[in-house]
Amino acid sequence: DIQMTQSPSSLSASVGDRVTITCRASQRMSTFLNWYQQKPGKAPKVLIYAASNLQSGVPSRFSGSGSGTDFTLTINSLQPEDSATYYCQQSYNTPYTFGQGTRLEI
Amino acid sequence: QITLKESGPTLVKPTQTLTLTCTFSGFSLSTTGVGVGWIRQPPGKALEWLALIFWDDDKRYSPSLRSRVTITKDTSKNQVVLTMTNMDPADTATYYCAHRRLGIGLPGVVGNTQNWFDPWGQGTLVTVSS
Numbered sequence: 001d002i003q004m005t006q007s008p009s010s011l012s013a014s015v016g017d018r019v020t021i022t023c024r025a026s027q028r029m030s031t032f033l034n035w036y037q038q039k040p041g042k043a044p045k046v047l048i049y050a051a052s053n054l055q056s057g058v059p060s061r062f063s064g065s066g067s068g069t070d071f072t073l074t075i076n077s078l079q080p081e082d083s084a085t086y087y088c089q090q091s092y093n094t095p096y097t098f099g100q101g102t103r104l105e106i
Numbered sequence: 107q108i109t110l111k112e113s114g115p116t117l118v119k120p121t122q123t124l125t126l127t128c129t130f131s132g133f134s135l136s137t138t139g140v141g142v143g144w145i146r147q148p149p150g151k152a153l154e155w156l157a158l159i160f161w162d163d164d165k166r167y168s169p170s171l172r173s174r175v176t177i178t179k180d181t182s183k184n185q186v187v188l189t190m191t192n193m194d195p196a197d198t199a200t201y202y203c204a205h206r207r208l209g210i211g212l213p214g215v216v217g218n219t220q221n222w223f224d225p226w227g228q229g230t231l232v233t234v235s236s
Binding site: 098 | 227
C-alpha cells in the first residue's frame with residue numbers, strides 16, 4: 001500500500017497569507033495525487049486533481065504541484081472561507097489512501 | 107449533473123451486518139471506465155477508502171476490511187450497495203459514496219488513467235452501539 005504523509009496536521013494563518021501543505025508518498029506515483037477540501041459537516045470536494053489541475057469552479061488562488069513522491073498544495077491570498085480541512089489522496093493504485101488531513105484555521 | 111445519495115440505518119448493534127445503498131443519477135455504471143467508491147470518516151478523524159466497483163464489475167477492497175466488506179451494483183436501479191459484516195463500535199463513521207471520475211488524456215503512466223472522486227454524496231452517519 002502507498003502511505004501518504006501529510007503535513008502540517010494543523011496551521012493557523014491570516015487573511016491574505018500564503019500557505020503551503022505538503023504530502024509525501026511512500027513510493028513514486030507520477031502525478032496521481034488529488035487534493036480535497038472538507039468543511040465541517042460537509043462532504044469533501046476536489047480542489048486539485050492529477051497533482052496540478054484545478055477543478056472547475058475552484059478559485060485560482062489554489063494551486064498544486066509535484067510529481068513522484070512529493071506534492072504541494074498552495075493557497076495564495078487566504079480568504080475566510082478557506083477555513084477547512086484539506087486531504088491529499090493517491091489514485092495511482094488501490095487501495096487508495098488519504099493523508100491524515102490538515103486543519104486550516106483562518 | 108451527477109448526484110449521489112447514501113441511505114441505510116443510522117444505528118446498528120455490534121456484530122450486526124450493515125447494508126448501505128448509494129443511489130446515483132447523471133451517469134451509468136454500464137459505461138466504460140465508470141466507477142463508484144465508498145469512503146468513511148470516523149468522527150473527528152481522517153478519510154478512509156473502503157471499496158470501489160467498476161463498470162465491468164471489477165471490485166477492489168481495502169485490505170484491512172477485505173474479509174468484512176462486499177460491494178455490489180445494480181445497474182438497472184443506478185445503485186451501489188456496500189455491506190459490512192460484524193460491525194463494531196470502531197466502525198462508527200460517516201459513510202460516503204463517490205463517483206470516480208477519469209482524466210482521459212491527462213499525463214500519467216502507460217496503462218493507468220488519472221482519476222479522482224467527484225462528486226461525493228452527502229454522507230450518512232452510522233453509529234454502532236448496543
